Amino acid sequence: xxxxxxxxxxxxxxxxxxxxxxxxxxxxxxxxxxxxxxxxxxxxxxxxxxxxxxxxxxxxxxxxxxxxxxxxxxxxxxxxxxxxxxxxxxxxxxxxxxxxxxxxxxxxxxxxxxxxxxxxxxxxxxxxxxxxxxxxxxxxxxxxxxxxxxxxxxxxxxxxxxxxxxxxxxxxxxxxxxxxxxxxxxxxxxxxxxxxxxxxxxxxxxxxxxxxxxxxxxxxxxxxxxxxxxxxxxxxxxxxxxxxxxxxxxxxxxxxxxxxxxxxxxxxxxxxxxxxxxxxxxxxxxxxxxxxxxxxxxxxxxxxxxxxxxxxxxxxxxxxxxxxxxxxxxxxxxxxxxxxxxxxxxx
Amino acid sequence: xxxxxxxxxxxxxxxxxxxxxxxxxxxxxxxxxxxxxxxxxxxxxxxxxxxxxxxxxxxxxxxxxxxxxxxxxxxxxxxxxxxxxxxxxxxxxxxxxxxxxxxxxxxxxxxxxxxxxxxxxxxxxxxxxxxxxxxxxxxxxxxxxxxxxxxxxxxxxxxxxxxxxxxxxxxxxxxxxxxxxxxxxxxxxxxxxxxxxxxxxxxxxxxxxxxxxxx
Numbered sequence: 001x002x003x004x005x006x007x008x009x010x011x012x013x014x015x016x017x018x019x020x021x022x023x024x025x026x027x028x029x030x031x032x033x034x035x036x037x038x039x040x041x042x043x044x045x046x047x048x049x050x051x052x053x054x055x056x057x058x059x060x061x062x063x064x065x066x067x068x069x070x071x072x073x074x075x076x077x078x079x080x081x082x083x084x085x086x087x088x089x090x091x092x093x094x095x096x097x098x099x100x101x102x103x104x105x106x107x108x109x110x111x112x113x114x115x116x117x118x119x120x121x122x123x124x125x126x127x128x129x130x131x132x133x134x135x136x137x138x139x140x141x142x143x144x145x146x147x148x149x150x151x152x153x154x155x156x157x158x159x160x161x162x163x164x165x166x167x168x169x170x171x172x173x174x175x176x177x178x179x180x181x182x183x184x185x186x187x188x189x190x191x192x193x194x195x196x197x198x199x200x201x202x203x204x205x206x207x208x209x210x211x212x213x214x215x216x217x218x219x220x221x222x223x224x225x226x227x228x229x230x231x232x233x234x235x236x237x238x239x240x241x242x243x244x245x246x247x248x249x250x251x252x253x254x255x256x257x258x259x260x261x262x263x264x265x266x267x268x269x270x271x272x273x274x275x276x277x278x279x280x281x282x283x284x285x286x287x288x289x290x291x292x293x294x295x296x297x298x299x300x301x302x303x304x305x306x307x308x309x310x311x312x313x314x315x316x317x318x319x320x321x322x323x324x325x326x327x328x329x330x331x332x333x334x335x336x337x338x339x340x341x342x343x344x345x346x347x
Numbered sequence: 348x349x350x351x352x353x354x355x356x357x358x359x360x361x362x363x364x365x366x367x368x369x370x371x372x373x374x375x376x377x378x379x380x381x382x383x384x385x386x387x388x389x390x391x392x393x394x395x396x397x398x399x400x401x402x403x404x405x406x407x408x409x410x411x412x413x414x415x416x417x418x419x420x421x422x423x424x425x426x427x428x429x430x431x432x433x434x435x436x437x438x439x440x441x442x443x444x445x446x447x448x449x450x451x452x453x454x455x456x457x458x459x460x461x462x463x464x465x466x467x468x469x470x471x472x473x474x475x476x477x478x479x480x481x482x483x484x485x486x487x488x489x490x491x492x493x494x495x496x497x498x499x500x501x502x503x504x505x506x507x508x509x510x511x512x513x514x515x516x517x518x519x520x521x522x523x524x525x526x527x528x529x530x531x532x533x534x535x536x537x538x539x540x541x542x543x544x545x546x547x548x549x550x551x552x553x554x555x556x557x558x559x560x561x562x
Binding site for chain 1: 516517518519520521522523524525527528529530531532533535536537538539540541542543
């Protein structure tokens with residue numbers, strides 16, 4: 001027997017075992033991701049974390065409680081703007097003391113707790129690589145380090161340090177396609193109490209003299225048939241598809257706002273369309289809020305704004321592709337996926 | 348309350364050992380007491396040094412030492428099972444007080460300091476050190492894991508190229524609405540970005556910074 005077949009067999013065995021190991025690592029990473037998202041959604045937690053973005057470090061506190069299926073959450077900047085975000089049941093309140101503004105948004109019904117969990121399926125795997133990198137010690141705890149690596153520059157990736165015992169993410173990094181860290185969140189302190197008192201969710205902002213932008217709960221969801229134009233994205237970055245369409249009333253906007261959501265399974269981009277001039281000065285061009293990107297343009301007398309935790313190029317691509325679908329004018333707004341076209345932007 | 352007690356209270360606040368209610372009282376008193384404000388201002392100067400503001404050159408390694416000190420103080424409380432924090436390095440602990448001065452900077456600037464609750468008093472003082480100033484060329488920031496011997500190094504993206512006057516309320520509202528349809532991890536990131544202080548980037552108050560249109 002010659003050596004060649006034996007070498008070939010050995011090579012095949014090595015490749016097969018390597019592929020199997022990669023598949024196992026990927027499955028392992030998927031399981032950890034699912035457990036982490038479930039923990040973030042269903043557990044009570046109270047922690048102080050450092051938010052690092054753009055070379056700046058800011059300390060924040062997050063308090064999250066699930067009681068009888070109802071979520072109460074408070075996020076507060078401890079040493080920066082003093083801004084707070086409080087969610088109680090169906091009401092979302094954002095206190096912006098530096099803008100002397102309070103935004104109040106009401107949801108018509110509580111969203112399902114696990115409704116927004118990512119679905120990492122075969123389609124998603126075409127655009128991200130999942131890696132269970134290693135075990136590491138962090139905060140004196142055993143963690144699993146999971147990497148979600150984007151395969152092109154239309155989306156960001158993550159590195160996650162997930163606590164083995166509680167499956168809570170103790171440290172997360174948002175990375176671009178080159179692996180550069182765009183944003184990091186690391187807990188300094190985290191507790192998982194059995195219950196959290198109501199007083200912990202009371203905002204500390206004195207809102208005297210503030211401008212309140214409210215939305216009437218009865219107007220929270222506009223009947224789809226009430227809108228006369230159906231909007232769609234003619235082209236989408238690879239992997240993105242329409243996952244949600246709704247028309248709703250929003251604080252600060254006079255008329256109904258069309259809300260389209262496009263997702264690749266991990267990242268999502270919202271597109272908001274409203275009549276131009278209805279809600280103050282028009283927005284134009286790119287903008288950013290933290291690590292999320294936004295791009296606004298005007299189409300057929302309507303302002304179109306795409307927002308998402310994706311690279312600026314992705315929101316620009318999507319916002320620029322939105323158009324009024326005359327064929328469906330007056331229709332019930334049946335979701336029609338946009339075409340997935342376009343080469344990835346240059347890195 | 349005499350001066351010594353007030354100083355002691357201030358010190359406890361810097362050390363993160365003051366109950367939430369008292370923190371709030373101290374913050375309110377500072378708005379009325381010029382002498383105490385001056386004391387806070389001294390800490391604020393230290394904070395300015397930490398932020399590498401003009402005229403306050405500071406080696407980036409200082410920020411790293413701060414971070415290590417804070418990491419050493421980090422603790423994790425899982426219900427009844429409290430894991431004691433790792434002891435801080437002997438040289439590290441003394442960096443905690445200057446770091447706490449950064450919170451003072453916020454107070455001097457007229458920003459309310461939100462008190463931390465005393466019940467789970469394992470909080471470390473706020474390490475709001477700005478480790479790289481913007482706008483500036485891409486800067487390498489060292490944020491090593493305390494458990495690893497090799498620190499991680501990453502490049503902070505270059506700051507915004509121009510400023511757009513964007514109605515912040517509407518954009519903020521879009522971000523809030525978008526967060527509702529995002530996965531839990533992303534939702535937290537989005538909302539953190541929303542409440543993070545972005546105004547010191549050079550943008551006028553009441554605006555949000557924007558990047559220049561893509562070519």
